Amino acid sequence: MNDRVVITGLGSVSALGLNTDQFWSSVKEGRSGILPLTGFDNAGLKINLGAQVRAFDPTVHFFSKDVPLLDRYSQFALVACREAIDQAGLAAASLGGAAAVIGTGCGGKETDEATYDHLYRQQKTRAHPFTIPKGMPSAAASQVSMQLSIAGPVFTVSSACSSANHAIAQAALLIRAGVVDVAIAGGTDAPFTYGLLKAWEALRVVSSDNCRPFSADRSGLVLGEGAGMVVLESERHAKGRGASILVRLAGSGMSADAGHITDPSAEGAARAIQAALKDAGLNSQDVDYVNAHGTGTMANDRTETEALHRVFGSDVKSLMVSSTKSMHGHALGASGGLEFVATVLALCEGVIPPTINFTRPGEGCDLDYVPNTAREKDIHVAISNSFAFGGLNAVQVLQAV
Template sequence: MRRVVITGAGTINPLGYAVGATHAAMRQGHCAIGPLDIPDLDRLQIQIGAQVRDYDPTDHFTKSQLSLYDRFTQFALIAADQALRQAGQAVVDPDRAGVVMGTSGGGLTTQDDSYRAVYQDGKDRVHPFVVPRLMANAAASHMSMTHGLRGPNFTISTACASSNHAMGQALAVIRSGQADVMLTGGAEAMLCFGGIKAWEGLRVMARDTCRPFSADRTGMVQGEGAAVFVFEEREKALARGAHILAEVAGFSATSDAGDIVSPDCDGAVRAMCGALRDAGLTPADIGYINAHGTGTAMNDRTECAAVRKVFGVSADDVLISSTKSMHGHLIGAAGAVELLACLLALNDGIIAPTVNHRIADPDCALDIVANTARTAKVDAVLSNAFAFGGLNAVLALTRA
């Protein structure tokens, strides 16, 4: 079977405008959650989030580009550009290079602005490019156009598992021989009035900050941003002497077929076991798990129970952290940004911490790397994503 490696990574997220800055923030245990700065904040009960701060689109794009790029597309293009630059000459045959991106909301900011214009401001006209801006595949399509990637291109929307599903599909596309190189990851820009108002309704949002696995947690906090990776067929990457960041060793996706919002332990167990099996690994091989770790009581307890079930006695040895405590929940881009923490563990031996942790929860009795980063030699990792809708997607990475 063809093997797949990562040869480039790029990001813009609340922790930094590049991979290096993001890794530095993760080492320091920096929390990017703070007061939101968006229009109509006074009408929201949720006042906090992890925004990409001090971001000026005109620093990155021309006016004519920006008339076509929603905020989530901008984030995706910035991350893709960094990833391709790091990968070097990965794209030899553009017909054999494609894109698969994850996003949950797509061009939600464009929708929000346009609805405000017609419903609230009473305007009878919206910008002519509303449709191409808001469509969920806009980011992936602009990535293909910007870099001339003419192979398979599609977008996956599976709520909080979108980018893990996307990267799993990129792996499958290369393994099956449909392409040799895939740009993949996720992008999300949901921190607009409507995006937050909708989440507010579920009453699972934290008022203070995000405290995964802490007994005093009050819920999740939204983030925004993107991370994009260059996935490349291993032999071709080796032949051109590319620097390999990690091998994408396995992937598994399962459905709870249960509740539309409540997670199910068995679905998570089957996804983790499937990823291990696909990678030819055993639980004892795994040194680090990047948890889904939303900071809701329901997720955290179910996820910890699932890890204990999969790992058995070695559950006490594996390190597990939720970096959502630092960069917030990036929804459709969550798994992509969290894969950066996996690369940090594999390549630098640094385990990004679960910050804001105050009180141990007996239902989350695992080594959750509380508050301070730790050093550990890690050869293989899992990255979990468990979405509303009962959709679970787990990636397994190994050190190159």
């Protein structure tokens, strides 16, 4: 069948806002969501910054009886999915045969943390009876299915920081294969727990001052949280119901480095980009903008720049490249979803997100990173990169309609 896939709805929750209008306004203004960590006992932590979702009150979004059954990462997923479905103009009654593919890198870490505190710090002998269904990696997908009455294919994708892009790719494949006409997909994560922060601290890739992707004085990533979700439809279905089409999802590309667990490969990343362009039937010369993985680590930024050189050759200098992680932080499995949303809006509005906090180019980082200030420019094709630990790569190609 191989029907063309389009995007008709966007939803997000992030440190930049509790909805997509707030998120996009912050992105365009180059406003950072990275602040000192608050809200839990962080004594003994070396990590003191994060892009937290602030002023998020679960009781505003959910019945009080449901809140105790929803881990924070599931809450984010539901709020973002509802927004995307509302924008798409889809009623709950029409979602019975739809799909939901939800990416996560961590799953219910808040639930895990509370359980370990209960058992080991408080010396209790029993865990809460809903510990497993609340904290399991598939909990968010299950809650999306139940609360939005989605009865088609529903499952979780977990590939670290590429989870959202892999989830979107799987959703698109379901539509192109004729399995469903409508799918909601993206990623969600809520990693701000003491245990997980100590684990990230041990990796020594987290910045103590700020996130400065591609800059010479970059000092690492800054963790974030939230969710980014999109509604995908077959073009035939969207047009048939008179939906407003935002962009076309022209192609997806995936690859594995098959190399090192934490050291990225330019060759592996380049193969994912090339696969996405081939799937889209486009050439590298067609691409105007790249929403980079852009973590702010020494290894990623240099390797991603090299991958772009490999794919785009002499045309690479005309590319605009930026990292929105400089604003919303590295939200792990949610990052690709937030970045996908930003890329869609860049195409729709002709505004290229900036890489904020940029100082001077780092060694091996010699591209146009749209430093510090958004740029108004009509674009027609953009790609969004996600390159995860373990060498798991996923790239999307988006095209204006």
